[in-house]
Amino acid sequence: MRIVSGELKGRKLSPPASFRARPTTDRARESLFNILNNLIDFKSQIVLDLFSGTGAISLEFASRGCQSITAVEKNYAYFSFIKKTVSSWGLNKQIQVIKADVFKVLNKMEGNYTLIFADPPFALSTITDLPQMVFNSQLLLENGLFILEHGPEYNFEDSPHFWQNRRYGKVNFTFFR
Template sequence: MRVISGRAGGLKLTAPRGTTTRPTTDRVKEALFNILEHAGLLEAAHVLDLFAGSGALGIEALSRGSASCVFVEKNRPALEALQANLSRTGCDTDATVLRQDALRAIERLADDGRRFTLALLDPPYDSGLQTTILEQVADRLMEPGGTLVMETDSRSQLPERIGSCTLHDRRVYGDTAILFFTTEARHAP
């Protein structure tokens, strides 16, 4: 596991101890971030990395020019790996780490008035949280026209419309599917 590109490109990342965290493969991460970079969604972005694990996705975003990233993770071994990875890559100055359950973190961030242009969502495949997380993040934390990226099992089928976000692309890489949702742009009254 490594940072693919950008200012920290090529640096190795630490994986969390144990089997509770499923890191995104370098192949999937490279494809995902090439899509995001080509679409101009990384430069100066304010990123949310929910279910951050080792932080590999948020660190990749920071390495490629995002302005800031909030990492949310509650698992202690994953948090230890995340902190080590932020320090090793020099991305710690642009990062905020919340040791919290995802749903509580969404509530806290919404109460604080935080808004994001890009959300990277990787809940456990068997958690049943995908729809709830998408709806909560889209409706409470995203800037109008923001992008939400959901990593899930390739057999999972999510609705094309969830809350204020709409599916606009789905890519499959072996057992992994990457779904790209966009939030509605709000119109002036």
């Protein structure tokens, strides 16, 4: 796994082989960030990365100069890996890593985010509830963007906040506003 663009372009991210997380492929990440390049000004973004896994998405946002990124990960091994990477890459001022359950954070966390990204486990039984939970949390600023990564078996076109969907193999990114 590598960072695909920005100041950290080409840096390798090597999570331990024991990780069971399904990281977003380099190709899908590159496609997502190419879309975002045309939608947002990275330098003005305040990002919340839910279900952070390896931290690759947070690192991609940091590489492009986002103001701040908050990465939320429940699994201690993944959380520790992200913390270690953030520290060794000198990104402590830009990325805050929180060990917490996303569903509890959405109900208790305070903040004003311009972009929220979520990459839950594809088998998560409550994945279809996530868009409404994010919008109910009031963490996303008006005109903010919520992006949900999910498998092809889900369709969110009926969601009141649905904007568009992009598919890259078995990876889907659904955008909500």
